[in-house]
Amino acid sequence: MNSIYEKIMEKVEKPGRYSGGELNITVKPWEEVKLRVVLAFPDLYEIGFSHLGLRLLYHRINETRDYLAERVYAPAKDMEEELRKAKLPLFSLETKHGLGEFDLLGFTLQYELSYTNILNMMSLAGIPLKREERGEEYPLIIGGGPGSFNPEPLADFFDLFLLGEGEEAIIEILNVVTEGKNKGKTKTEIKHDLLSVSGVYLPEYYTVEYLPDGRVSAIKPLPPAPEVIYKRIIKDFKDGYLPEKELVPWIEPIHDRLMIELLRGCTRGCRFCQAGMIYRPVRERDSSTIKKKLPALIRGTGYEEISLTSLSSADYTGIEKLVGTLSDCFSTQGVKISLPSLRIDSFSPELAATFQAKPKSSLTFAPEAGTERLRRVINKNLSEAQILETVQSAFQAGWQRMKLYFMIGLPTETDQDLEGIAQLAKKVLQLGRKIHASKAGHVKVVVSVSTFVPKPHTPFQWRPQISLEETLRKQDYLKQVIRGKGLSFSWHEATMSQMEGVFSRGDRRLGKILETALELGCTFDAWGDKFRWDLWQEAFKIVGLKPEFYNTRARAYKEVLPWQHLSAGVSKEFLRAEDQRAEEEKPTFDCRTGKECSACGVCPTLGIKPTLSGGEEH
């Protein structure tokens, strides 16, 4: 390995973040492939390594003969300084090539507050930020992940975005680029060819026009770009792609276990949830595939835990049976099975006992809102009785600590709903104390509250976010009412939610804000201790835009939204109807079986249907 890089690594706090050399990585001979891709996660190694989607693409690309994929994560401040001092570009973990030497640089857009890190990584690699300033010698910059459903704040910097699921589309993209390169085509010509890959969005093919007040008046495609770009979706997920091997890190990432994706999509229809809308419909993986693949993956990695992941794993058809079979099969090797989260309405103590490490640990439930009324508004139709019943059985099964997760600032929320949070928490605490009467002091209830941020492509995309002042007031209110022994309250930094809200529903003009914020020194904004509210405000002042225009402003249904030309397949009519039903507190049922279609539009538009093959073995 390059000793210049080793020298640098010796100087930083956690060299393992950059050294590479993890078990089961792929290192291909640089000169012998047709195309080189570097996959970037714009946050620290510990966060980025844990991300399943990016790893899936990594293996998918490396399993081809002609392409190689390497990885890079955002360098911590100390590494950034060393790189700048040594005038070295940010480099890939596998072969320590500067990011600029790759043909494609792909960023995953997981959360808005990672956007300055994206620009910083490009800058550290010596790649001009603006698309029009990058000549032929620079890689194509591509974005994917949930952020690509409204990537407008990044539109000036990226060459293309991929909407939806990437494991098939990425190969098609690479094929088009290779073919273009073989024919000696320019970047512009290759990008033109990429219009033929469905799901690909090239921002330069769309001009955005604005009204004097800043609202978008029109988004005009330049021929031959399509009017609307629909997301990519894997139609046959039953035995959808699973890598043959999995990486094992040296240093400990936040999720340090073997992850297997059980199903995709969730159609429970929570009206605030973007994932529920953009990843529809539900498609389950065959349990036989999972059972067949797992033993080799454990043999190849040695992980002590298998996590069955998805948006809502307990919804998987026959989940209890699958977990039982897997536990029996792996427990002799000291491997345990876990689920990332449990839903209140699918919780059973037996199931939980298998998943959760030990009853001593705390159990998290997400009622999301404090009253039955507000839960009806967001279509999380849980009665208080249901919640208490679930909590009771958890206490009876031995748990002593509960974490309850809520949001504040949901549409139609009043102080009564906040009061409801406190009431519910107190009822849970009382219940726990009654059940654990002999050691009532051990019972703890943590109320964790985040601020609702309206997201594009959800029924609430037209709704205003609550202001900073209102957020602080609500948080203060909760601090007053959630008090007493056994109760504790934690909340999300109000200013961070404000900024998240800006970029979530932002337009192209925010590119300037990102650039300015970066110049002022903003990076790692998703980290509470790094987030600089003062600098962000300054950036808005310098550029002459107002955050309130983006986050706390209500939109009319007829307003042209900056993401109007991007579609997850869910119709605008459906979203609008759902927003109305929210007002009327009307439920919309889960369509997972396909019997009760609520006509969201995904299935007919994308030619797909829900598949619950799951654990049903015929």
Next chain:
Amino acid sequence: MRNINYYRIQYRKTGLARFTSHLDVARAISRTLRRAELPVAFSCGFNPMPRLSFGPPLPLGIESEAEFMDLELTQNLSEQAITLALNRSLPPGLEVIQVTKLTKKVSSLMASVDSIVYQFIIKVTVDKRNDQIEAWFKHLWDSKELMIVKRTKSGEKPVNIRPFWRDYTLSFIGDDIILFEMKVEFGPRGTLRPDNFISLLPQDFQVQRIIRKAMYSRTEECCEKVL
């Protein structure tokens, strides 16, 4: 009761693996045991852990030819079979050198190790004769007190590391490379971390690599080198 077999394993840690902390290596090795499909004895309890214990932790950034761990298996396997199985499964940078079957449970590595040898590969960037360099190290050795600044959670504090320095040898390669080997105490009183020692060297002595070379135990009846 099950029949437990005790093994002491010496392994090396080289190259990029030196950037992996002690804790991370421990986790990597427990995963290696599962990959190697060795009949590891597990602890009882809710979270069964492999019966595995390690010797003195190696500071980050330092390589080693002499890392040790004790492992318990539920079957009597040959030393060679274990070496092969582990070396097939270890991640790059870790390699088993030797496996020794112990006839009985012995006191833990942490308790029995008494001194450690480190080798410094130093590049000298000024023109100095070998005897001048020898004199410089001799002078250091003769000092009663060698103060370094130790960074702790509660701030910086000066410590005298001389009492922990047991012995040294010096040899030369070519015109500008010194091989400096030092033996340091390891025990309840403390130890001397090789990276702390660097601060005592002059600017023009550039440490290229540090390698842990050997560990010794205190008791006579144990073989002199641990293992």
